[in-house]
Amino acid sequence: MSAAPDVAVVGAGVAGLAAAHRLARAGCSVRVLESSDAVGGRMRTLRADGCLIDTGAEMLPSARGYPATWRLIRELGLDGTWGAVPRVRGALAIWHAGRSRPNAGRPLGLLTGAGLSPRARMDLLRLLTALGRAGLDPDRPELSPLGTATVADLVRAYHPQVRDRLIRPLAAGFFGWDAERSAAAPFAAHLAASGSTGDWHTYRDGMDTLARALADRLDVSTGHTVTAVTAGQDGVRLASPQGTVTARAAVLAVPAPVAAELYADAPPAERDYLRACGYAPMLRLSLVLDRPVAPRGVRRGFATLVPADEDALVNVITVDHNKHPGRAPVGRGLLSVVASPRGTAELLDAPDARVVDRLLARAERFVPGLSARVQTVHVHRFRYGLPEATPRALEARAAFARRPSAPVEYAGDWVALRPCSEGAVSSAALAADRVLDHLSAAPAASGRAFARPTSSEEP
Ligand SMILES: Cc1cc2nc3c(=O)[nH]c(=O)nc-3n(C[C@H](O)[C@H](O)[C@H](O)COP(=O)(O)OP(=O)(O)OC[C@H]3O[C@@H](n4cnc5c(N)ncnc54)[C@H](O)[C@@H]3O)c2cc1C
Numbered sequence: 420m421s422a423a424p425d426v427a428v429v430g431a432g433v434a435g436l437a438a439a440h441r442l443a444r445a446g447c448s449v450r451v452l453e454s455s456d457a458v459g460g461r462m463r464t465l466r467a468d469g470c471l472i473d474t475g476a477e478m479l480p481s482a483r484g485y486p487a488t489w490r491l492i493r494e495l496g497l498d499g500t501w502g503a504v505p506r507v508r509g510a511l512a513i514w515h516a517g518r519s520r521p522n523a524g525r526p527l528g529l530l531t532g533a534g535l536s537p538r539a540r541m542d543l544l545r546l547l548t549a550l551g552r553a554g555l556d557p558d559r560p561e562l563s564p565l566g567t568a569t570v571a572d573l574v575r576a577y578h579p580q581v582r583d584r585l586i587r588p589l590a591a592g593f594f595g596w597d598a599e600r601s602a603a604a605p606f607a608a609h610l611a612a613s614g615s616t617g618d619w620h621t622y623r624d625g626m627d628t629l630a631r632a633l634a635d636r637l638d639v640s641t642g643h644t645v646t647a648v649t650a651g652q653d654g655v656r657l658a659s660p661q662g663t664v665t666a667r668a669a670v671l672a673v674p675a676p677v678a679a680e681l682y683a684d685a686p687p688a689e690r691d692y693l694r695a696c697g698y699a700p701m702l703r704l705s706l707v708l709d710r711p712v713a714p715r716g717v718r719r720g721f722a723t724l725v726p727a728d729e730d731a732l733v734n735v736i737t738v739d740h741n742k743h744p745g746r747a748p749v750g751r752g753l754l755s756v757v758a759s760p761r762g763t764a765e766l767l768d769a770p771d772a773r774v775v776d777r778l779l780a781r782a783e784r785f786v787p788g789l790s791a792r793v794q795t796v797h798v799h800r801f802r803y804g805l806p807e808a809t810p811r812a813l814e815a816r817a818a819f820a821r822r823p824s825a826p827v828e829y830a831g832d833w834v835a836l837r838p839c840s841e842g843a844v845s846s847a848a849l850a851a852d853r854v855l856d857h858l859s860a861a862p863a864a865s866g867r868a869f870a871r872p873t874s875s876e877e878p
Contacts, residue, residue: 425442426669429673432461434847435453437830447869450666457641458633471746475701475801481620487841488840514726539580551611557609574598594606597807609839645657648682675698677803678831695811695815702757703798707794707797708793714738714785720741721741722737736754834850
């Protein structure tokens with residue numbers, strides 16, 4: 420077992436690993452404690468059946484939308500070889516009138532249609548222009564001019580096709596959100612920041628590439644489940660069946676409901692926010708195929724959005740072998756089916772066989788002959804899939820953001836209610852800097868001081 424570190428980080432998802440990396444760069448000794456047997460969390464990639472199976476996150480937009488992520492990619496040299504973080508071709512299509520309509524969410528779609536009528540396309544342009552001008556800050560959703568309006572409120576004044584074929588399926592399929600309940604501010608800020616779907620990228624070697632590269636440089640203990648966190652005069656104690664760890668400070672880089680359970684004595688403003696941060700569950704099937712088939716209308720494209728009036732249980736079908744040819748062996752295929760919020764509610768706790776039966780039967784309509792092609796199926800369940808920004812969470816966030824630095828800090832996509840890996844990565848820099856402030860205010864007996872790392876690319 421390692422000596423007591425300056426900082427213990429709970430969770431080896433991208434948030435925890437990025438926070439640990441920044442703290443280590445500042446000169447802290449850091450130990451990362453991860454309950455599962457591998458790093459990556461919701462950005463994990465399985466290596467099975469000759470395939471690279473992304474279990475959670477699938478893609479990342481360009482540096483304009485994900486600046487913190489791309490800063491890390493460059494710092495670690497992950498884009499050093501050609502094609503290591505390639506663009507995804509034909510990223511998004513909409514299922515309409517019996518086939519996938521490509522070019523959704525990109526300028527070309529305004530010409531080709533992308534499943535929307537000319538009036539709906541004009542309205543989409545109007546919506547995107549309004550969002551672009553609204554000055555939305557993805558890291559401070561509680562200050563948004565949209566206030567506590569929901570996603571449904573945001574799109575009410577726009578063409579029904581924009582609402583029902585694009586925005587609602589996007590919020591549901593990519594975030595697991597119910598448009599009537601979830602706050603528009605973080606969704607709109609994410610949409611405005613992410614730009615065109617023509618700029619989506621993936622990692623050639625699996626979506627866990629960033630997590631693995633960070634973990635290689637850090638002291639990470641997998642199979643180490645933290646069960647309780649307490650803060651006292653002499654630092655933080657992290658209890659676990661694998662042994663108690665003490666540290667001068669800790670970062671809880673786990674979903675908010677897990678952090679609330681672990682740190683029962685959190686100060687009131689933190690507790691309020693932790694409890695207000697709900698999560699939408701997500702459910703997805705990965706299908707390893709004996710041949711590379713795809714939804715009707717897709718040739719080289721990646722994801723097809725399925726509106727709720729087309730299917731109540733299936734929300735997105737992704738063609739992983741088109742995302743990057745290395746995802747499946749030559750001549751074979753890899754495809755995933757993401758359940759809708761209704762499908763997830765119905766099937767999250769059902770046995771695998773039932774999940775497969777229900778979703779595969781539905782997916783058959785979009786990919787005729789699919790069942791006959793399936794060799795192996797992997798079911799991925801995320802009880803804490805994506806943070807759901809309810810108006811109540813937005814209200815509680817202001818007090819949370821104003822809290823003084825403390826021995827226990829937080830990182831994760833929920834910190835700014837930004838339901839994506841960029842939210843997780845950007846929260847990590849904030850958490851690390853707050854820990855450094857805390858350690859500087861209460862120097863160790865050794866008198867060691869830590870300085871915030873700087874990079875020429877940082878704002
Ligand atoms: C189905 C799905 C699709 C997605 N698609 C995209 C996408 O295409 N693009 C995108 O940018 N984002 C996407 N996301 C969101 C993205 O995956 C997450 O925002 C991001 O990975 C969250 O990282 P994190 O470090 O905050 O949390 P996590 O990845 O959840 O990491 C938390 C870690 O803590 C560990 N842990 C939990 N409890 C304990 C404990 N008690 N002790 C020790 N360790 C513990 C967990 O095992 C986990 O490894 C998707 C998410 C899902 C679920």
